[in-house]
Amino acid sequence: MMAALKFIVRRHPAVLVAPVAPTPRELKRLSDIDDHDRMRFHVSAVQFYRRNESKSGVDPTMVIRHAIAKALVHYYPLAGRLIELEGRKLAVDCTGDGVLFIEADIDIRLEQFGDALLPPFPCIEELFPDAPGSFSDILDASLLLFQVTRLACGGFILAVRINHTMFDGQGLTQFLGAVAELARGVLVPTIRPIWQRELLEARNPPRPSFPHPEFDEVPDANSITMPFDQMVCHTFLFGPKDVATLRAQLTAHLQKIATRFDIILGCLWKCRTMALSPDSNQEMSYAVELIKKAKDEVDIEYMRSMADITVLQKRVYNIPSTCMYLVADTIRAKWSELDFGWGKPVYHGPAEVSGIPLLPWFSSFLLSFKNAKGEECVALPMFLPAPAMERVMEEMDTLLRAPASDAALPQPNRMTRSAL
Template sequence: MKVTRSEPVLVHAAGDAAVTVREDYYFLSNLDQNVDVLMKTVHVFNSSSETRSDNAATLIRESLSTVLSYYYPFQGALVVRPDGRLAVRNDRRGVPFVEALADEELREVTDVSAPCAAEVLADLVYIDMDSENALEASLLTVQVTTFKCGGFVLGLAMNHCLADGQSAAAFLCSWAETARGVPLSTSPYHDRTLQRARSVPTICFPHDEFTEIEDVSDLAGIFGNMPFVYRSFTFDAGKLERLKKAASEDASTTTCSTFVALTAFVWVARTRALRMRPEQKSKLLFAVDGRRRVNPPLPNGFWGNAIVFACCISNASDLLSRPLSAASRSIKAAISRTDNAFIRSAVDYIELNRVARPSLTATTLVTAWNRLEFRTADFGWGQASHSGPAELPHKEVAMILRGVRDSHSMVLVVGLPLSGVQAFQEMVDQL
């Protein structure tokens, strides 16, 4: 597939709201500081009588100008302040917008593990990296790619410093509302100082999410010397029900959620597939939304990063010798202890350990895209037929996606050394 891009144009906020920003710098919390990576997504709109692909790019560009008056930080640039913190300079530089044409019919761009998927998805998202300084890259870029059939794909690259998944989805839904000419159902709440570290930072809990684990299994060598492949595994409703029962304390009833069951499974299965030594500590990380867990809860519409990483650590021998319910029990406990006190402690930990990032040695990091409401965004021609990530996960990351053709199924995307694929597949087949 060949995609021909136009030259990017800069879109600026429209209306009087564009000049009401008074502060020179937009504050980023400690939970924003550790995620200065791009979040790339694609949103697929198939050809139909309601698609209006002939003017879709124009409508999306004009409504972007409107919504930027509410989400003004996207127009700025990341800077490092004298105290070493990241902030956004409100210089109103604008958001690059690109129109593109594909020379083929709109085909499936929903399986990120499919052959050549990485190349196809890369063509659908514009990355503004011309500057030698990564800090100068745009905080949001937009590309609308029209296919021969009339369908099109909206591709976004958003700096994670500005939004977690829930905030990114809220922005997209607000954007769609402006495109339809209706008031925003929820206005963004911008004051991130609510998540500022305490005046006397106090670490009250062990924060194993940042702990470095010794690589006694030579995992670095395995990943470095073995071909690396991506696979997607579909769990239909029946398989999910069996998995949830296996992960429950009482196998005769279902006592855990789909997320807990899938997360427990991938932690155990990946530990086995990587052939970790019995004494190897295996770490699990997953995001917990803190919006309603802090006291007081964050305001409705809070826009930013409100997630913290919950962590479980187990010797590989214990993880593999015990039933799946033991792993799910550890996950439930990690979720339960992620309360106001823990979240405040995590924020203070980052304040005192400014360069701290979660260590990923011998780690499985689970990210649940199925929980994000990107698909509910309706620009005027109905919801997207698919919304999801536009890049393959890092080697430590497992993605949980919603099934494309069956809303009751889940898809798990993982990357593994070739030597571990069969072992992982066998565990899936046993369900």
């Protein structure tokens, strides 16, 4: 049903929403973690809201627009524009110009999007217009673009496109949380923003203290091509029972300490390595061990080291797209709490399957999702070539049907470990 859904959005002209009160005119430098090459792009988020009878006759576009203007007084750097300083260093010129805002309408009801609201969404491009000056360059352009689209049923869709150098998912939900509070009549946001990005600037002189192979030059990093019409999308759902089944397949000590994030990424890693040892589940425990070890090593000293290497490498960050798959965890960003007065969203989170739409097979998100029983689940949408997707689906099915008695697994040998 969703695949066949087509619609055209009727948009009003884009306007700039500026802070409702004067804000400081100053220059704020981004951290050296923020401004490397691979952060200089835009990402999209979307929230779907049902009709609320208590809000009959109230226009959500006006409520949200006015709340944004109030929130920008507190989050005034977001109303500015990025500029590039010496050495390609990014900074925000706090001009107070404002953010782009569009109101729109479609003759579609919320239920026509289907029961399970998850990306990919139909006609998603209609919810994110490329307004002049918004996406062609991250410099001297609006740092945020909002579109509020009214639905025929009385609900609405809030779509946001952000400059990724300024936000991660948690940062965006903090700002949107402030907008939501102000939209509901709160006078001052509960969480007041603190800049302090200088804490993650490179030392003088830079002195990396950890190896950073992710910054090594990768000759084929940008050469991979894959026709999009040969790709298929499938969303894997992990409910509480599924996570318990996967956890039971880990070694005893990992069963006690592994998080849901570790387990699901370990499951994905197992599916990537199945060609080497398709009859064994050894890889999964080893993958979870690797993930936990890597997470434990990323402390403040590691982040300072990364800032140092970013500057030494002139902010060039090579991602070896031929041998990596990125998964971003958006579950802890608290999208579900974004209530602008119409209640909590039906769907909340990334608008696309991939964080990098031009390379949809390269990255994805872990999303929160409630199943028909009302259970909190994790959704993992993925794009893969059709034969690979078929194999991954078979392997996932095998893992999720494994009996709990298969829990204790031996450590894999080096041949299996080299599969990454």
